[in-house]
Amino acid sequence: MATITDPVVRAHKREVIEKAVLRFCGDSGDGMQITGSQFTNTVALYGNDLATFPDYPAEIRAPAGTLPGVSGFQIQFSSGDVFTPGDAVDVLVAMNPAALRTNVKDLKANGILILNSDAFTDGDLRKADLTTNPLEDGSLDAYRLFPVGLERLTRTALQDLGLDAKSMDRCKNFFALGMCYWLYNRSMDLTYKWIEDKFKTKALLVEANKLAMRAGYNYCEATEAFQVSYEIPPAKLVPGTYRNLSGNQALAIGFVAASQKAGLPLFLGSYPITPASDILHELSMYKNFGVMTFQAEDEIAAITSAIGAAYSGALALTTTSGPGMALKTEAMGLAVAVELPLIICDIQRGGPSTGLPTKTEQADLLQAMFGRNSEAPIPVLAPSTPGDCFWVAVEAAKIALKYMVPVIILSDGYLANGAEPWRIPTIDEIPGIKVKFAENPIGFHPYSRDPETLARPWAIPGTMGLEHRIGGIEKQDVTGNINYEPLNHEKMVRLRAAKVEAVTQDIPDLVPAGDPDGDLLIVAWGSTYGAITAGMKTMRAKGHRIGHVHLRHLNPLARNLGEVMSRYRQVLVPEMNLGQLLWILRAKYLVDAQGYNKIQGQPFKQSEIEAKIEEILG
Amino acid sequence: MTTASIPVLTKKDFQTDQEVRWCPGCGDYAILSAVQSVFPELGIPREKFVVISGIGCSSRFPYYMNTFGFHTIHGRAPAVATGVKIAHPELEVWVATGDGDSLAIGGNHTIHMLRRNVGIKVLMFNNKIYGLTKGQYSPTSEFGKKTKSTPFGTADRPFNPLGLVIGADTSFVARAVDVFQGHLKDTLKKAAAHKGSAYVEILQNCNIFNDGAWFNLTEKEARSEHVVQLEHGKPLIYGKNRDKGIRLNGMELEVVHLGNGNGLTEKDLLVHDEHHKNPAYAYTLAQMEDMPGFPTPIGVLRSWDRDRYEDVMSKQIQDIIAKRGPGDLSKLLRAGDTWEVK
Numbered sequence: 001m002a003t004i005t006d007p008v009v010r011a012h013k014r015e016v017i018e019k020a021v022l023r024f025c026g027d028s029g030d031g032m033q034i035t036g037s038q039f040t041n042t043v044a045l046y047g048n049d050l051a052t053f054p055d056y057p058a059e060i061r062a063p064a065g066t067l068p069g070v071s072g073f074q075i076q077f078s079s080g081d082v083f084t085p086g087d088a089v090d091v092l093v094a095m096n097p098a099a100l101r102t103n104v105k106d107l108k109a110n111g112i113l114i115l116n117s118d119a120f121t122d123g124d125l126r127k128a129d130l131t132t133n134p135l136e137d138g139s140l141d142a143y144r145l146f147p148v149g150l151e152r153l154t155r156t157a158l159q160d161l162g163l164d165a166k167s168m169d170r171c172k173n174f175f176a177l178g179m180c181y182w183l184y185n186r187s188m189d190l191t192y193k194w195i196e197d198k199f200k201t202k203a204l205l206v207e208a209n210k211l212a213m214r215a216g217y218n219y220c221e222a223t224e225a226f227q228v229s230y231e232i233p234p235a236k237l238v239p240g241t242y243r244n245l246s247g248n249q250a251l252a253i254g255f256v257a258a259s260q261k262a263g264l265p266l267f268l269g270s271y272p273i274t275p276a277s278d279i280l281h282e283l284s285m286y287k288n289f290g291v292m293t294f295q296a297e298d299e300i301a302a303i304t305s306a307i308g309a310a311y312s313g314a315l316a317l318t319t320t321s322g323p324g325m326a327l328k329t330e331a332m333g334l335a336v337a338v339e340l341p342l343i344i345c346d347i348q349r350g351g352p353s354t355g356l357p358t359k360t361e362q363a364d365l366l367q368a369m370f371g372r373n374s375e376a377p378i379p380v381l382a383p384s385t386p387g388d389c390f391w392v393a394v395e396a397a398k399i400a401l402k403y404m405v406p407v408i409i410l411s412d413g414y415l416a417n418g419a420e421p422w423r424i425p426t427i428d429e430i431p432g433i434k435v436k437f438a439e440n441p442i443g444f445h446p447y448s449r450d451p452e453t454l455a456r457p458w459a460i461p462g463t464m465g466l467e468h469r470i471g472g473i474e475k476q477d478v479t480g481n482i483n484y485e486p487l488n489h490e491k492m493v494r495l496r497a498a499k500v501e502a503v504t505q506d507i508p509d510l511v512p513a514g515d516p517d518g519d520l521l522i523v524a525w526g527s528t529y530g531a532i533t534a535g536m537k538t539m540r541a542k543g544h545r546i547g548h549v550h551l552r553h554l555n556p557l558a559r560n561l562g563e564v565m566s567r568y569r570q571v572l573v574p575e576m577n578l579g580q581l582l583w584i585l586r587a588k589y590l591v592d593a594q595g596y597n598k599i600q601g602q603p604f605k606q607s608e609i610e611a612k613i614e615e616i617l618g
Numbered sequence: 619m620t621t622a623s624i625p626v627l628t629k630k631d632f633q634t635d636q637e638v639r640w641c642p643g644c645g646d647y648a649i650l651s652a653v654q655s656v657f658p659e660l661g662i663p664r665e666k667f668v669v670i671s672g673i674g675c676s677s678r679f680p681y682y683m684n685t686f687g688f689h690t691i692h693g694r695a696p697a698v699a700t701g702v703k704i705a706h707p708e709l710e711v712w713v714a715t716g717d718g719d720s721l722a723i724g725g726n727h728t729i730h731m732l733r734r735n736v737g738i739k740v741l742m743f744n745n746k747i748y749g750l751t752k753g754q755y756s757p758t759s760e761f762g763k764k765t766k767s768t769p770f771g772t773a774d775r776p777f778n779p780l781g782l783v784i785g786a787d788t789s790f791v792a793r794a795v796d797v798f799q800g801h802l803k804d805t806l807k808k809a810a811a812h813k814g815s816a817y818v819e820i821l822q823n824c825n826i827f828n829d830g831a832w833f834n835l836t837e838k839e840a841r842s843e844h845v846v847q848l849e850h851g852k853p854l855i856y857g858k859n860r861d862k863g864i865r866l867n868g869m870e871l872e873v874v875h876l877g878n879g880n881g882l883t884e885k886d887l888l889v890h891d892e893h894h895k896n897p898a899y900a901y902t903l904a905q906m907e908d909m910p911g912f913p914t915p916i917g918v919l920r921s922w923d924r925d926r927y928e929d930v931m932s933k934q935i936q937d938i939i940a941k942r943g944p945g946d947l948s949k950l951l952r953a954g955d956t957w958e959v960k
Contacts, residue, residue: 041955044955044957045955045957046957047957047959190955234959236959237959238959239959239960240958240959241952241956241957241958241959242956242957242958242959243952243953243954243955243956243957244954244955253950253951256945256947256950257947257950257951260945260947265705267701267704267705269701286945286950287934287935287938287939288935288938288939288941288942288943288944288945289944289945289947289950290935290939290945291935292704292705292931292935294700294701294704294931296697296730297697297726297727297730298726300694300697300727301694301697301700301726301727301730304690304691304694304697304698304701304727305697305698305700305701305704306701307690307698307701308670308688308697308698308699308700308701308702308703308704308705309701309702309704309705310701311688311698311701311702312668312701312702312705312706312709313705313706314705316701330691331691331694333691334690334691338688423959424951424952424956425951426948427947427948460706461665461666461667461668461686461702461706461709462665462666462686462706462708462709463665464663464665465665466665466686467664467665467667467684467685467686467687468686468687469634469636469680469681469683469686469687469688469689470687470688470689471680471681471687471688471689471690472689472690472691473689481636482636482681
């Protein structure tokens with residue numbers, strides 16, 4: 001059995017820097033997402049602030065080595081605040097020519113480029129549509145190039161294990177990971193632990209992956225390939241206990257927290273769809289919290305089963321992405337009509353139709369606002385960071401239960417898969433959620449209303465004396481009896497709208513980040529938070545007076561939004577759509593706001609926000 | 619005694635104050651009356667009943683039942699009911715639906731609910747027409763039928779509803795007729811007693827848009843010649859003089875005459891076994907209604923026990939709780955690798 005030996009420690013230069021952006025890219029079968037998340041966990045545990053951006057193709061396995069098959073994982077980590085995964089890359093690890101070709105444009109001039117030189121045969125080059133070899137044609141002269149025979153070196157390191165060539169080659173990503181650990185002076189312990197756990201029934205693979213990673217680390221140490229390694233000290237985060245958390249994980253545990261706080265069992269009706277499925281996967285593990293996960297036969301059954309669960313007294317949830325939202329439309333209208341608490345999570349992706357399943361977009365806002373027949377208003381919330389997804393999940397549950405309404409959460413692919421260090425709250429920091437079921441048959445009416453919230457009573461089946469009928473047909477206020485009278489209908493339409501509007505009493509006034517008044521107010525929502533925050537910081541340092549409000553509540557809007565906008569000379573609304581929030585703001589406030597729109601399936605870069613501000617303010 | 623705590627209920631207890639708005643003469647009245655008669659006899663507290671429907675004439679049913687009721691959207695009642703039943707397995711959940719609601723727009727939910735064996739009772743009112751939208755053909759309308767939307771006749775073959783649900787491995791499959799009240803009530807009681815999914819097709823007359831769709835079964839003269847009543851353990855025998863029967867010849871059914879000198883007696887006939895393990899048996903019975911010269915079977919075609927979805931799910935939850943202990947939120951929040959910032 002081969003053994004892992006510690007490297008001979010040689011003297012090399014160690015440089016302390018503030019931050020770095022690293023990207024792993026390769027074929028979708030090369031394990032880039034695993035490599036990236038291992039690196040992420042290690043730097044997180046070390047105490048750096050960080051943001052990640054996994055970017056992978058919709059195809060599970062596009063033909064190996066081709067351009068459509070390229071999968072990437074980017075991380076920015078720092079001793080200071082991190083708001084985005086970074087614009088330009090300091091270190092790029094590319095496993096094949098296709099990965100190089102699609103990613104090298106993001107590498108900084110003089111950046112470190114680690115290439116798997118074993119993957120640059122004529123055949124590999126052809127698959128990437130390259131006519132000349134970048135290792136030889138001088139096209140990479142602007143970078144610090146490190147061609148490393150990853151396959152050859154990994155096979156040499158593992159030669160005594162008796163593995164077949166294919167299995168040995170599968171470990172090459174860990175060789176590259178070992179190199180990056182050396183480059184940033186990181187301990188490999190956490191990844192060792194993960195490998196042991198992951199392959200616990202396959203001792204040989206544990207050995208192989210550990211050995212490959214150690215070999216990568218030792219390779220750097222022994223060859224002095226890099227003359228310098230880097231040190232990025234821990235960040236000064238708010239004191240507390242932290243973990244690394246992705247947006248979808250945060251939503252999942254947020255719903256469990258809400259269910260515990262409300263004392264209600266959690267029911268999820270869902271149909272698998274990218275990029276929302278991880279919420280279903282995550283929640284299906286929490287059966288010891290009494291969580292019921294129902295993988296339905298389609299998107300419609302997913303939401304209607306959740307409506308059934310809500311009707312009988314569960315905290316009910318359905319999760320989906322844009323195409324699934326479209327299918328759930330009629331059922332959302334039913335939830336509005338029968339006034340039951342329900343949470344609908346839309347993890348937005350590029351559209352229309354199937355669109356870009358694995359890429360991010362914010363173009364479902366107007367669908368969430370208006371995408372139902374007739375007048376069917378629904379409160380809409382949007383998280384701004386992966387960690388914020390937790391808090392939005394709890395708040396959505398709170399609103400749904402307090403006002404007896406369906407609530408939509410608009411997350412997106414970027415938040416869903418991106419991760420950041422998250423300060424773990426104490427149980428007491430999570431808001432309590434009050435729930436009251438109707439119990440008293442005397443004077444009971446299914447559509448009587450709480451004067452403050454306009455909520456109707458939640459009278460669940462099984463409660464003696466409260467037998468009653470509800471449905472999608474228009475009903476009389478108070479009694480709930482079928483009623484087609486003109487004035488009653490108008491009354492009910494207005495009541496349902498007033499109920500949603502009543503949620504404003506729970507929305508705190510907006511306080512702009514940055515300057516409280518001045519030249520420019522940026523109004524935005526969702527996952528653009530990081531790029532805007534980082535970009536605005538730079539531009540304020542240049543002397544511009546800029547404010548930023550990031551809307552968590554998209555329906556209803558905070559009461560003072562109009563007043564806040566009036567304090568600035570100009571209003572800019574950056575969105576990953578053609579201007580949907582912009583449309584709402586202009587319609588509602590008659591404000592001459594301007595949009596900044598990017599619809600590329602990719603998040604905004606900090607530099608793009610800066611350039612736009614520069615363009616406006618000069 | 620638990621029975622002492624359940625008040626004695628009557629048919630009246632299940633009637634609501636709502637005006638019943640079906641057309642005069644509609645077969646739905648008879649079904650409503652039968653259900654209102656059977657529910658009080660089940661020994662279940664009224665508040666445990668939930669009646670759920672989709673859209674269509676039949677789907678107005680919940681408004682007329684003084685139980686918990688939910689009139690949902692077209693075709694989705696089985697999915698809504700599934701959510702109710704998973705969240706509260708102790709509830710007695712019934713779905714009222716029609717041939718359009720259950721087999722056209724709701725076909726997908728119907729087969730999946732039945733395949734899962736969720737403990738829900740489905741009453742499918744089959745009148746072979748769309749009534750509420752005023753007379754278009756349905757998935758059970760006979761081939762070539764001229765309707766408002768098919769003035770030159772339909773071009774599609776109808777579903778055999780019971781064949782379809784047997785194909786979905788439904789654990790209880792039965793057929794009843796609106797006007798055969800005694801048999802209908804009896805069938806409803808059997809459905810109620812069944813633990814898993816029950817699918818009851820009720821042949822129902824729409825006297826406005828498809829009057830007489832079942833007259834060849836329900837008219838006094840036709841009845842005994844065109845209907846065979848299935849009874850577990852009894853031969854398939856019918857006819858005014860009980861002189862006709864069904865015999866199994868290899869894989870094929872055949873109609874035989876008894877006592878006309880051919881030497882055939884009841885002993886030669888097929889004896890009904892509703893628990894027959896092979897679904898092909900019930901499927902073959904379901905095909906009889908489409909076979910010329912054969913009577914239409916009514917009663918329980920198939921009844922067998924298998925695990926209910928909601929019980930399996932509850933057990934999974936209980937087992938995990940027993941194994942890992944009840945969920946601890948604080949631990950969940952701190953799951954995975956954590957680190958301290960001071």
